[in-house]
Amino acid sequence: MPSVQIIRNKLHRPRIPGDFVARSELLTRLEEGSMLPLTLVAAPAGYGKTSLIAHWLAGRDGLSAWLSLDAEDSDLAVFVNYFVAAVRTVFANACVDTLDYLNAGQPPSLVALAGRLSNDLEDLSAPLVLVLDDFHRILSSQTHALLDRLLAHPSDGLHLVVITRHDPPLALGALRAREALGEVRMRDLQFSARETAILIQRCAGRTLAGAPLETLQHRSEGWPVGVRLAALALRQGVTIEELGRGFSGATPQVEQYFAEEVLSQQSDTARDCLLRTSILDRFCVPLCDALLAPAGRAEGQLDGQGFIQLVASGAILGIALEDKLEWYRYHRLFQEFLQRQLAKQYAAAEIAELHWRAASWLESQLLLEEAIPQALAGHGAVAAARLLGRHQGGLLDRAQRHRLERCLRLLPPDTIENDPEMLLLKAWSIHHQGRQLETPAVLDRIEVLLESAAGVLELSVLDSVCGSVLALRSLQSYLEGQADRAMAYAERALQRLPADCTQARVTAQVVVAGARQMSGDLVGARQWIDQVLARAAGPVDTSQAPLVATLCFLGWMAADLSALQWTANRHYRLTETDFGSGGSLGLGRYFHALVQYQRNELTLAEATLLPALAPQQASRLGYRTETSFVLAAVYQALGQADRAREIVDAVCEHLLRNGDSPALFRAQAWQAELALRQGRIDEAREWARNFDPGPVQFVYHFFNAPHLTLARVWIAEGTVESREQAARLLQLLEAELTARHNVRFLIEVLALQAILQFALGEQGAACDRLGRAVDLAQPGGFIRLFVDLGQELLQPLKRLEPGKGNERYVAQVLSAFNDDWLVSAGRQQVGADLTRRELKILKLLAVRLSNVEISEELCISRATVKRHTQNIYRKLRASSRREAVFRARTLNILADG
Numbered sequence: 001m002p003s004v005q006i007i008r009n010k011l012h013r014p015r016i017p018g019d020f021v022a023r024s025e026l027l028t029r030l031e032e033g034s035m036l037p038l039t040l041v042a043a044p045a046g047y048g049k050t051s052l053i054a055h056w057l058a059g060r061d062g063l064s065a066w067l068s069l070d071a072e073d074s075d076l077a078v079f080v081n082y083f084v085a086a087v088r089t090v091f092a093n094a095c096v097d098t099l100d101y102l103n104a105g106q107p108p109s110l111v112a113l114a115g116r117l118s119n120d121l122e123d124l125s126a127p128l129v130l131v132l133d134d135f136h137r138i139l140s141s142q143t144h145a146l147l148d149r150l151l152a153h154p155s156d157g158l159h160l161v162v163i164t165r166h167d168p169p170l171a172l173g174a175l176r177a178r179e180a181l182g183e184v185r186m187r188d189l190q191f192s193a194r195e196t197a198i199l200i201q202r203c204a205g206r207t208l209a210g211a212p213l214e215t216l217q218h219r220s221e222g223w224p225v226g227v228r229l230a231a232l233a234l235r236q237g238v239t240i241e242e243l244g245r246g247f248s249g250a251t252p253q254v255e256q257y258f259a260e261e262v263l264s265q266q267s268d269t270a271r272d273c274l275l276r277t278s279i280l281d282r283f284c285v286p287l288c289d290a291l292l293a294p295a296g297r298a299e300g301q302l303d304g305q306g307f308i309q310l311v312a313s314g315a316i317l318g319i320a321l322e323d324k325l326e327w328y329r330y331h332r333l334f335q336e337f338l339q340r341q342l343a344k345q346y347a348a349a350e351i352a353e354l355h356w357r358a359a360s361w362l363e364s365q366l367l368l369e370e371a372i373p374q375a376l377a378g379h380g381a382v383a384a385a386r387l388l389g390r391h392q393g394g395l396l397d398r399a400q401r402h403r404l405e406r407c408l409r410l411l412p413p414d415t416i417e418n419d420p421e422m423l424l425l426k427a428w429s430i431h432h433q434g435r436q437l438e439t440p441a442v443l444d445r446i447e448v449l450l451e452s453a454a455g456v457l458e459l460s461v462l463d464s465v466c467g468s469v470l471a472l473r474s475l476q477s478y479l480e481g482q483a484d485r486a487m488a489y490a491e492r493a494l495q496r497l498p499a500d501c502t503q504a505r506v507t508a509q510v511v512v513a514g515a516r517q518m519s520g521d522l523v524g525a526r527q528w529i530d531q532v533l534a535r536a537a538g539p540v541d542t543s544q545a546p547l548v549a550t551l552c553f554l555g556w557m558a559a560d561l562s563a564l565q566w567t568a569n570r571h572y573r574l575t576e577t578d579f580g581s582g583g584s585l586g587l588g589r590y591f592h593a594l595v596q597y598q599r600n601e602l603t604l605a606e607a608t609l610l611p612a613l614a615p616q617q618a619s620r621l622g623y624r625t626e627t628s629f630v631l632a633a634v635y636q637a638l639g640q641a642d643r644a645r646e647i648v649d650a651v652c653e654h655l656l657r658n659g660d661s662p663a664l665f666r667a668q669a670w671q672a673e674l675a676l677r678q679g680r681i682d683e684a685r686e687w688a689r690n691f692d693p694g695p696v697q698f699v700y701h702f703f704n705a706p707h708l709t710l711a712r713v714w715i716a717e718g719t720v721e722s723r724e725q726a727a728r729l730l731q732l733l734e735a736e737l738t739a740r741h742n743v744r745f746l747i748e749v750l751a752l753q754a755i756l757q758f759a760l761g762e763q764g765a766a767c768d769r770l771g772r773a774v775d776l777a778q779p780g781g782f783i784r785l786f787v788d789l790g791q792e793l794l795q796p797l798k799r800l801e802p803g804k805g806n807e808r809y810v811a812q813v814l815s816a817f818n819d820d821w822l823v824s825a826g827r828q829q830v831g832a833d834l835t836r837r838e839l840k841i842l843k844l845l846a847v848r849l850s851n852v853e854i855s856e857e858l859c860i861s862r863a864t865v866k867r868h869t870q871n872i873y874r875k876l877r878a879s880s881r882r883e884a885v886f887r888a889r890t891l892n893i894l895a896d897g
Helices: 024-033 049-058 076-088 096-102 110-122 141-152 172-177 193-204 210-220 224-235 240-246 252-265 268-277 285-292 304-312 332-345 348-364 368-379 381-389 398-410 413-417 420-432 436-452 459-479 483-496 502-518 522-534 540-557 561-571 584-598 602-613 624-637 641-658 661-677 681-689 706-717 720-739 743-759 763-780 791-798 807-825 836-846 851-858 862-876 881-890
Strands: 038-042 063-068 128-133 158-164 181-184 318-320 328-330
Touching: 024 049, 024 181, 038 049, 049 063, 049 128, 049 158, 063 076, 076 096, 076 110, 076 128, 076 141, 096 110, 110 141, 141 158, 172 181, 193 210, 193 224, 210 224, 210 240, 210 332, 224 240, 224 252, 252 332, 268 285, 268 304, 268 332, 285 304, 285 348, 304 318, 304 328, 328 332, 348 368, 348 381, 368 381, 368 398, 381 398, 381 413, 381 420, 398 420, 413 420, 420 436, 420 459, 436 459, 459 483, 459 502, 483 502, 502 522, 502 540, 522 540, 540 561, 540 584, 540 743, 561 584, 561 763, 584 602, 584 624, 602 624, 602 881, 624 641, 624 661, 641 661, 661 681, 661 706, 681 706, 706 720, 706 743, 720 743, 743 763, 743 791, 763 791, 763 807, 791 807, 836 851, 836 862, 836 881, 851 862, 862 881
Parallel strands: 038 158, 038 181, 063 128, 128 158
Antiparallel strands: 318 328
């Protein structure tokens, strides 16, 4: 075969830029990888691959050779000639057998050529690092196969460094499995903010720090060439302020680079795909298919799979968004560049159609936050609003309310303000955000729009919107304590609302029950819910579950723990797989635990709550916050103060990040409550100073009531002024809660008044208040309600005159006070005083042996076994063998067996 003309410049190591930023960590990795057969340096254009390797070689001891490749070097014989020529820049007489075989005049055999080259490389007199730069230009499968053969049985003295824009078709998986491959990827090559500042200083002589540096780092995403192009813009007269405002894919230096170094390297079909998909903030195979081939694919045109393979190869500036490599996005600057090219080459109508195709696919996947901007760009605000309207049912579910808020923010304000359906969604959204003062004005605006559109809107839409407005007005009236007005609105809403308006109908149904309870008709409220449940249709979580929860809340507010327990037992059967209905059964654990906690069955409450907060179940629960509060209270009562605090602090951080203001309001109050119980009075006082109650509403139906925590803090402060404030607040709360028939929190108000009056020396009044509280609490069997108010209630309780058969109940409360004090004071470690014999019996209980079997196992009488088990129950504060075993496992008493 004819000899190959070697261009010697391709064998020179490239010059290192004078402003090169050294990367010590990468140099260390390269040096450590030099003992392996291959180092792969793979990243798109502009990530400084070549400069990094040149800098590494310049600073290390040892021999090295360089080969810069072109597309013409793909031919097997040409590649080997250049490969040998590079080796011979270090070893002048190397690879003679290989060259003789190539010059023999016959077409070279891959197997024979690979064998000769491998043997020649094995004969090198010293270790050599050989760099193959721009390897992505090698397209020959034979050349790739040759390199695979060399790496399958690598020479001890040769370390190959392959620099490429995308992964070459080599057996990289096998090399990884053999730990024969070192890799440097795009993420490794990205500049940090410090490295960005260094390059700007060296290249442009300008100091970049603070906000301008943060902006450039964000815009460039650490892309080294992007930073260098920014420095070039500074050298050409752009100010730092202008750079911060305007550095983008439209910056001339950036635009020229992308046009010459990236876009020009792609085929016509690939360029078309790049432009079409540039409208997307992220993309995957089926989404690309929706944009690339809506009406059939022309021959040679890429489909979604082919295009994603191109992006994944690293040939362009695409970034994988997760480990599964399903979703990608463009580098910000590259996307902006592509969008400018799209606008130049496509008609506006064609671009709008691309946006609409994207919106349609995203909507089909329920990716509404991404679909709405595409619909806006495609068919305008009205179409985007209609898209959102098609999904309002799902977005009104409790778990989706934050999504609704985000989706509404994506629409132009004028579109919302002039569309009754969008305004209705806004009304629901601000209500769920706790912004009740703003709701009436929005409802008024909807009614004005409906009057003007009465002849335009379809009757079903008109009924839906009007009925929903009435439902919201009923809820507003209920929160304001106007039971009759709430009832009237709710009944009108139910008459008007179509059957498929589940969310609004359930809201009105719940308000009817709440208004009846508020009016003192608890029996009527329960009967109403039972009737509605009997004919409830639709999804359980959106129709039946809220009604069942309402029944439970009715029992809670009535201080009727027996009714609450009966309802929970009837509708929520707790099993290991009780989350199949989207979490509504998980809500049942909350109600079960409320009863168990208030009856001081702490270990049972803990066992009930823990599965509800398991990571795999937590995202399904609509009441995760309230469930966490109860669990924190359980741990506080068990003497595990740090654990309780960790739970509440984590909930507050989560709600703050998510911007859930109503839940955060309650969470921070509970945080202060816990601080008060743990003696951190300064933290509770700080919360009280910053407490903003807003419009005081007294519909307390959750675990805690923020205003009662405020009263507790003022009582704890002990000043004349703070006690007066507490007395006024408690008097207001007593009147409101009495009027609303909220017995559960009225009991707590009366008990707090007793504490305050006892501290003021008004013992008679204190006993009267506490007596009322006890009378109201006794039927439900409340224990923790009193114990959680602290030792200040102990003396008033002891002075309480017995009567009406409450002696045993008061004794139970006093006993719980004693246990609580022992735990909180640290004077008794639960289970620490178990004897060896009791530990043996406990372990046998854990494996479910009966008392008879235990007596035979230990050769003791059944009476002795019974006595020991009673001691175990007492020491572990358990009431059954199941509770004792669970408590022992929680305390790690059984950890060794």
